[in-house]
Amino acid sequence: MSTTQAQGPVAGAADYLDQRTGIATAVKGFARKIFPDHWSFLLGEIALYSFVVLLISGVFLTMFFVPSMGLVEYTGPIASMNGQLVSEAFASTMKLSFEVRGGLLMRQIHHWAALLFMASIVTHMMRVFFTGAFRKPRELNWMVGFILMILGLAAGFTGYSLPDDVLSGNGLRITDGVIKAIPLIGAYMSYMVFGGEFPGADIIPRLFTMHILVVPALILALVGLHLLFVVLHKHTQYPGGGRTDKNVVGFPLFPVYVAKAGGFFFIVFGVIAFMGATMAINNVWNYGPYDPSPVSAGAQPDWYMLFLEGSLRLMPGQTEYVIGGYTLSLNVLIPAVVVPGLLFTFLAIYPFLEAAVTKDKREHHVLDRPRNVPVRTGLGVGFLTAFIILALAGSNDLIATHFSLSINAITWTFRIALFVAPVLAFWITKRICLGLQRKDRELVLHGHETGRIVRFANGEYIEVHKPLNDQERWVRVNYDAHKPLEIEPREDSRGVRRKGFKKDQMLQKLSRFFFEDRIEPVTPAELAAAHSHGEHDQLESHAPAAQLAATDGGAVLSDHTPDDHGHQH
Amino acid sequence: MKALAARRHHRLTPVVLLLLALLVTGGLYAALAPTSASADTAAVDDIAAGEKLFLANCATCHGVDAEGRDEVPSLIGVGSAAVNFQVGTGRMPMQMNGPQAVAKPAQFDQEQTNQLAAYVASLGPGPSTPTAEQVDPALGDISEGAAIFRTNCAMCHNAVGAGGALSEGKFAPSLWETTETHIYEAMLTGPQSMPVFNDATITPEEKRDVIAFLVDQREGSAGGLSLGSLGPVSEGLWIWIIGIGSLIGCAVWIGAKSS
Numbered sequence: 001m002s003t004t005q006a007q008g009p010v011a012g013a014a015d016y017l018d019q020r021t022g023i024a025t026a027v028k029g030f031a032r033k034i035f036p037d038h039w040s041f042l043l044g045e046i047a048l049y050s051f052v053v054l055l056i057s058g059v060f061l062t063m064f065f066v067p068s069m070g071l072v073e074y075t076g077p078i079a080s081m082n083g084q085l086v087s088e089a090f091a092s093t094m095k096l097s098f099e100v101r102g103g104l105l106m107r108q109i110h111h112w113a114a115l116l117f118m119a120s121i122v123t124h125m126m127r128v129f130f131t132g133a134f135r136k137p138r139e140l141n142w143m144v145g146f147i148l149m150i151l152g153l154a155a156g157f158t159g160y161s162l163p164d165d166v167l168s169g170n171g172l173r174i175t176d177g178v179i180k181a182i183p184l185i186g187a188y189m190s191y192m193v194f195g196g197e198f199p200g201a202d203i204i205p206r207l208f209t210m211h212i213l214v215v216p217a218l219i220l221a222l223v224g225l226h227l228l229f230v231v232l233h234k235h236t237q238y239p240g241g242g243r244t245d246k247n248v249v250g251f252p253l254f255p256v257y258v259a260k261a262g263g264f265f266f267i268v269f270g271v272i273a274f275m276g277a278t279m280a281i282n283n284v285w286n287y288g289p290y291d292p293s294p295v296s297a298g299a300q301p302d303w304y305m306l307f308l309e310g311s312l313r314l315m316p317g318q319t320e321y322v323i324g325g326y327t328l329s330l331n332v333l334i335p336a337v338v339v340p341g342l343l344f345t346f347l348a349i350y351p352f353l354e355a356a357v358t359k360d361k362r363e364h365h366v367l368d369r370p371r372n373v374p375v376r377t378g379l380g381v382g383f384l385t386a387f388i389i390l391a392l393a394g395s396n397d398l399i400a401t402h403f404s405l406s407i408n409a410i411t412w413t414f415r416i417a418l419f420v421a422p423v424l425a426f427w428i429t430k431r432i433c434l435g436l437q438r439k440d441r442e443l444v445l446h447g448h449e450t451g452r453i454v455r456f457a458n459g460e461y462i463e464v465h466k467p468l469n470d471q472e473r474w475v476r477v478n479y480d481a482h483k484p485l486e487i488e489p490r491e492d493s494r495g496v497r498r499k500g501f502k503k504d505q506m507l508q509k510l511s512r513f514f515f516e517d518r519i520e521p522v523t524p525a526e527l528a529a530a531h532s533h534g535e536h537d538q539l540e541s542h543a544p545a546a547q548l549a550a551t552d553g554g555a556v557l558s559d560h561t562p563d564d565h566g567h568q569h
Numbered sequence: 570m571k572a573l574a575a576r577r578h579h580r581l582t583p584v585v586l587l588l589l590a591l592l593v594t595g596g597l598y599a600a601l602a603p604t605s606a607s608a609d610t611a612a613v614d615d616i617a618a619g620e621k622l623f624l625a626n627c628a629t630c631h632g633v634d635a636e637g638r639d640e641v642p643s644l645i646g647v648g649s650a651a652v653n654f655q656v657g658t659g660r661m662p663m664q665m666n667g668p669q670a671v672a673k674p675a676q677f678d679q680e681q682t683n684q685l686a687a688y689v690a691s692l693g694p695g696p697s698t699p700t701a702e703q704v705d706p707a708l709g710d711i712s713e714g715a716a717i718f719r720t721n722c723a724m725c726h727n728a729v730g731a732g733g734a735l736s737e738g739k740f741a742p743s744l745w746e747t748t749e750t751h752i753y754e755a756m757l758t759g760p761q762s763m764p765v766f767n768d769a770t771i772t773p774e775e776k777r778d779v780i781a782f783l784v785d786q787r788e789g790s791a792g793g794l795s796l797g798s799l800g801p802v803s804e805g806l807w808i809w810i811i812g813i814g815s816l817i818g819c820a821v822w823i824g825a826k827s828s
Contacts, residue, residue, distance in 0.1 A: 039817075039824030046816050080715040080782055098791070108792055115808040116816075123813060166719065166728070167800065260823050267819045271812060279811075280792030281804050286729045288719045296723035297733025297741065303805025395802045397734035406668065406738035 031254035036237035040127045042264060046120035048223065049268040050113045054155075057110040058212065064096035064103065065089070067208035069164065069201045078285045086289035089164040089204045093284055109276035114156050116272060118304040121149050125347075129380050132368035133236045134351040136361065141229040142351050144222055150344070151219045156302055158211035164204055167282070169290030170299045172203060174312070174336075181332035199292060236367050241474040245365045300394060307343075307387050310394030311335035314415050339390070346383060357511040358482045371440075372479040374433035375514045382426035389418050430517070437519035440476040444468060444522040445530040477527075481518045485511040612687075619688025622681055626662050635692055647758065648695020649686035654754035656682045658747070668738035669761045696757045696767075703773055704749040709781025717771060718779050725763075729786045731798045735762055745787055749780045 018024040035041075068088040074081045077098050086094075096103040125145065128134055134142035157175075161168040176198045180186040195202030234248050243249045251257065275281075287296065301309055312335045319330040354376065370377040392399065393414040400407040447465035455461050468476070487504040491497055522530075576582065624633060630641045637643035644651075655661035659673040677685065686698065702708070719728070727733050730744035739762050744752060756776050759765030771779070789795060796803040 037824060039820040042820035042823060043817075046813075046820075079711040080785060082712045084712055084716060104792055111804075112808065112812065115804065116812045119808050119813045120816070123817075166723075264819070264823055267823075268816060271815055271819075275807075275811060278793040279804075279807060280790060280795050282801070283790050283792055283795075283798075286786075286790060286798060288715060288728070291719075294719045294723055296719070296728040297725055298727045298731070298800045298802070300801045302801045303808065306802065306805065398799060398802050400734035400738070401732055401740050404738070406736075407734045408737055 031252065033231070033253045034248045034250045035235050035253060035257050036243075036248060036250035038238055040131075041235065043120055043124040043127050045261060045264055046268055047117055047124055049265045050117040050120060050272060051219065051223065052265070053113040053269055053272050054110060054117060055216065057106050057113060058216070060106045061096065061110055062212055064092060064100050065162070065208075066092035067162070067205045069199075069204050074289075081285055081288065084289060087164045087204070089162060090284065090289045093163040093165075097284075105273075105276055108279075108281050109272055110159075111281045112275040112279070113272045114159060115281075115302060115304075116268075118149075118152050118156060118302075121145075121152055122304070125149065126380070126384070129350070130370045130377060131236070131238075132354075132364065132373060132376065135364040136355065137233055137363050138229070138236075139351040139355065141226060141233065143348065144226045144229065146344075146348050148219060148222050148226065149347075151215055151222065153304060155211065155215045155219065156304060158207045158215060160302055160305075161207050162204060162211060163282070163284045164290050165284035166287040166290050166294055166296060167284075167299055169199065169292065170295050171301055171305075172199060173292065174309075177332055178336040181329040181336065183328060183333075184326070199290070234365065236365050239366050239369060239475050239478055241471045243366055245363055248365070298398060303391065306394035307390035308336060308340060308394070310390035310392065310396075310414070311339045313396060314390070314393045314411060314418060343383070343387065350379075353510075354514075356507055357485065357514050359485060360480075360482065366478075368479065369475070371433040371436040372481075374430045374437070374517065377433050378426040378430035381429040382422040385425040386418060386422040389414055389421055393418075434517060434519060441519060441522055444473055444476050444527065477521045479521055481520045482511075482515045483518070484508065484515045615684045615687040616691045617688075618681075619684035619686070619691075622677070622685050623688050626676075627685075630663070635689065644689050644692065646693035646695045647689060649690040649698045650696040650754040651758040651760070652686035652689045653682060653698045654751050654758060654760060656685055658751055660760070669740070672742065696754075699750060699753045699757075699773075703777060704753045704780055705777065706749060706781040706784040709774075709777040709779075711778070711781045711785045713775065714778030714780070714782030714785075717775050718782050721766065721771065722779070727798065728800075729790070729798050730783050744783050747783075749784065752780050752783060753777075 014024075066088045070088045071085050072088055072091050074084050074086045074091050074094060076082070076094055078094060081094065093107075097107055098104065128142065128145070157171070161172050176190055176194065179190045179193060182189060190198065193203070193206075194200040195206075235250070237243050237249060240249070288294075300306060312332070315331050315335040317331050319334070321328045321330065368376075393411070396407055396410045396414065399405065399410055447467040450464050450466050452464040453461055454464055485504075485508045487501075487508050488498065490501045623631075623635070627635075627644075631637055631644055632641075635644040652661075655670075656677055657675055657679075659675040660670040662676060663670045664673060675682070689695075690697065718726075718730075722730075725733050725735065725741035726744055727741075732743035733741045735741060741763070747755075753776055755763060756766040756771060756779070757768075766776070786798075790798070796807060
């Protein structure tokens, strides 16, 4: 069979399609689109691929799940549930786990994929945050990503509640409590959500609609928008020689990234399938069918909601007040509404906040090294510290049993740590960043230490420093050290107070917080000065390697005076 | 009957009636009350040996007359079940003061434990060690046991008995290694922080159902590694370690692979 014949039908079909859609241009454009190479750019792909796995496994589960709270008697292979009165949702979850071929595997794949989806979104967000990839023109895409994260939480929450086991019912009960804590309208809202007194008979069908229709449709649409923005903005790249805000250095989509991304999809699918096949997750038959009375020890939400659980566990319970017959449950409102509100608001507005305090209107396509923006990096680490402390507080009972500690002591430690540790983490991170920047400056000005000690004729010892190569230097000197904002005075030349001064003043204060401590990058003038002045510096950075090498390793340079060196180049 | 009716105003009638009432109450109690002190059945030798062991190992805290003192409970009336549980699981003699006495390798063998139990049971009537039939998981109803466990035990011991935390360093231990007899005795006597589930709250049959459920959990659950059966926290831990961990490893590998 000749090659032309083999290509015949394919080429024919492609031509047919192209003549009718003009798709060749698009394919050509995409195939040649350049993407920069870095492992951290694959973190977002993990989220995308686990979402694909979620869709596929989710469709399978939908075939067997019955979203109803009607009661039936369970009969099946699980002895501990036999003959018990359970909801149809629970019974169908049991049935699809034990009586549908491959059902349990699919359920476990679905759940692990959900956990991985959220974990990869968080890791991806951390990468974007710490490298400043959210700066202009990508602020909107950060918002899209942020909303995707919230939708991911919503998808996880609605799915977690569907099997109607004791654990998921406990989660719903907390939700009910949070809704009821909303002043004045809380009770009405709860009746609306649950279609009557908790738990009612409506919540599972409602959550089901949200879980399989509304939330995934929104996620799918926003994933499309998210990726469209990536194509429109082009991908960011890490700093390095030749990489600027006006170019993209990397490889074409076809064949390099098609192969890499395609392969990575199967790796992600493989890891999820491996976990689904070997590690049990959410064994609903352990918890039993939901009934509002029991709560078992170790009742916690999935990890991405654990911070909320921790926030509730840390809050002292005395802050519930009855005012004129109305209950104000600050003990629930603060931990379940105010705390996540603060955390999420910080995430959502951060790009705009930073744009405001830098007044930077330029486009940025080269990423920041985290050390070069110490306050941002510090804030990020502080934020993560608070999040992790809350998540640990949500696991305080397991920490108590596994490390033989008193749960009361743990709770108090976390209560204090929640306020102290993020500040400490911020401060320490900022100092480390500044230290690393100083180290970079030092390195650029003086070069690498070589460990070679040289003695001059006059008896002076110096250590020979090897200058940085161009790539090393580029990475260390190409960054902006923003200065605090300068604002116009309160009154103009005619002594009239101007509008907006107060706001400017606040921005200036914030800007000072961000940029008061900063390490300026080495300027060409400083570099030149370091190379040409001073007896040590000139030798340290420019002692020609060839010349020293000629003296054979550690031998002394006794026949050269420092002055001689100064004239050799 | 007439003769009886004629004497109902006799001045001794109240006394006779009172005696009769006492007799009926006592008789009913003797017939219906849970099997109590097995002191009468235990050999006198055992009690004597048990007393010796008691004086040597337990009297330091519980007192020579087993009456206890501040913060040390009296052992009069705790019955042989409590002794068999506390000594059999190694909780007593207590190793050291702490939030609660922890299980450790038992200090006495079963014979010595029985002797101690016989001695303590002889001090006053109390719940006695269950028979093998009472704790046989094969005779219990697993599903019934699951329901009872869920409403009465799971809030401290976790949904499948993996254990859980209590206040101030106390904890509800895992039940996977506990013997059937000890589980029964724990329910019956309520050691330490545990409430007493007497035979009126949870009948002996129901206790056996709970044991059947717990033993059934030991065979493991479907779905692969149980991850400690601790729920979402351990699942979350593993998604970060294995899921994200291995995928970041792969991402680095793919990124490092020259194109």
